[in-house]
Amino acid sequence: MQIVREVAQELGFEPHFTLIGMRDPASPTEEASDLQVFDVTSGSLINPRGLWACIRAQDCVIDIGAGDSFAEIYGAKRFTYLCTSKLMTVMADKPLLLAPQTIGPFTSPLYKGLARIALNRAVSVLARDRQSLSAAQSICPGGCNGLATDVAFALPYAPWSGAARARPAIGINVSGLLYRDAQAGVNRFGLDYDYVELTQSLIRKMLDDKGAEVHLIAHVRSPETPEDDDSTVCDEIARQYPDTIKAPHFAGPSEAKSYMSGLDLVVGARMHACIGAFSAGVPVIPIAYSRKFDGLFGTLGYGRLVRAQGMGTDEALGYILGSFDARAEIKQEIADAASRVDSFLSVYRAELRKLFGMIGG
Template identity: 40%
Template sequence: MLMTSRSFPSTAAASMPAARRVLRIGLLWHSLSSDNLGVGALTESQLALCREAAELAGVDLEFVLFGTSGGQSYGPQGVKLAQGSAVSVRQMPGGRSAYEREVAACDAVLDIGEGDSFTDIYGLRRFAFMLASKQMVLRQGVPLVLSPQTIGPFESRPVRWLARRAMRRCARVFARDELSMSYLESQGLGAAATEVVDVAFRLPFVRPVRDSEDAMIDIGINVSGLLHSGGYAGANQFGLRVDYPQLVRRLIAHFTAVDRHRVWLISHVVPDHLPRDDDRVAVRELLQAFPRARAAPQFGSPSEAKSFISGMDFMTGARMHACIAAISSGVAVVPLAYSRKFNGLFATLGYPWLADGKAQDTDQALQTILDGFERREQLAADARRSNALAQARLDVYRDYLADLFRQCQRA
């Protein structure tokens, strides 16, 4: 149930003069309970950037979250948060949608599209749902910002037209990679768009303290349950050339054959109700075959996951936000791409160390990852350089938010 404005504690006593205005910001397609820690990482990072922007603008913020929920519970302390109603397309006719009424009470809405969901590659039904959630904001006259995300691809001509029409009405569109920005420019939307980077580069973390006498090499393998099971529908849904289960097994066998290696299998998506997407299911199966490998702990939040990953000497993975956690904490990593969101993002940052599951076969991808391991000092240096570029790009997004909040304050 959405909290009303009276439900939030006052920021100042009534007798105090010049209290800062409190703006209500809707966060669409965000979640602080998602079993996909990537979605959680986007949300935690968005909150951090909004708070930075609010300080620059001299305002206070309260947030309403609209998006999917899961079995987790995490989020920063000291933030005024309310859970909004579910997006209901069925309730749209006749103004019966509680979501639409709650959106109308917001000063602005930031829509992050769960990072990569504004597309039709996941099916027309999901695209229609994403589009409707935006249209309901726009028809209330509330400023809608598409926060940094992958835009497209849109395979169908009618879908491209609908997406372009919606984006033209947004206050601003932020692409998180150069491929998305190129697409926006091709659709005549370049003037209303800005290329930045994934907000998860701003996710807070605490690096673990390493025992100075520990000579082991910590290797993280982020196992994707989704790729291990062939996709949501099975049968190699993403059209990979790589045999993903075989690749992971060969990697584990190679690394665990060396006594000095400590090999961690890392889960980053953990939905109890979707076993095909659950990284833990694949990890349990692999541990039976490779008892020398270790399961990373189940994390209580995206920040906990990033903190653990920051202690690795090398990592490879097929969950993009697990790889972002590595790069943004200076860890050598070779991501395994299964969609263009990987290629676009890491190319944007000039980070060339990428195995491509759609372009490479299993032997080629394996060799790319093993070469990265041998050159991990160079990869770590490149990760630090790419992270510095990412932080500068996110400052551009933060400064836009500060300007937006100033405009909302004057409205």
């Protein structure tokens, strides 16, 4: 929204936003005078006065697909919503811009067919990594496809200004999704590492061998979907390891980024926690569970991550511990890669200018 505001104001007008999404009561929502919120429910998808009426009231729709949800890996329910909102937009003859996001994978003919309609009718499609761009081009080779990067790199924050710490401060962003799956013996993402064992071993090694402060950072707070909630898992781990520090519940993403800016290393299994650390200049090791991690960071020329396939638990642990010792080197690698972020986001800004030119004259 901040990027959109900046481009709109540059062109001489003030935007008004309707934030359309499936809201989680535990997730913070930005409050602003130029913002109203439309909560999508199952009923609103079929009620003519619901989502359809909301979309028809807009001048354009900028659809970010929850960043990574325009794909089939999260199941039919989420894909149905993501596709329905796009198809309603084109049916209402409203300009649709797909903001930088992961696109695909799509393997099912049904998913591919529905995705093709949305991609073909959008005025612009921006992938946030080369793999997604390739997926979009393979489904819709004649579409207006471009390469940008994740908008969260531009998230404002207040750099940490506290006193110097006596010990290195390591943030571990624990994914409730991966942790609960591993506890249940489920491996829906085909991981070569055991996420619970990796997390537990990493905490012990950081506390005992490296003498570090270990900060447990929850990214997803979702009491209504406990199988995806990071916070309750962090609570359990904090009770198991009382020497760890449980990060507070943040009022919003900027506060989380500000907190992480004071850490010496972040190991994260949620991509936007990793983006927050990276864009604050903090050495970060993403623990990937899908191609979106490698695609996003690889597009920026940053290859420090534990991939979903190719590393067992012991190898992944050794890699992270080695990264702890190489923090200064990684910090420089991040600075080099961060210089590419602005050029990729400029692609998004250019497409927004075109969009606003279409609707505003």
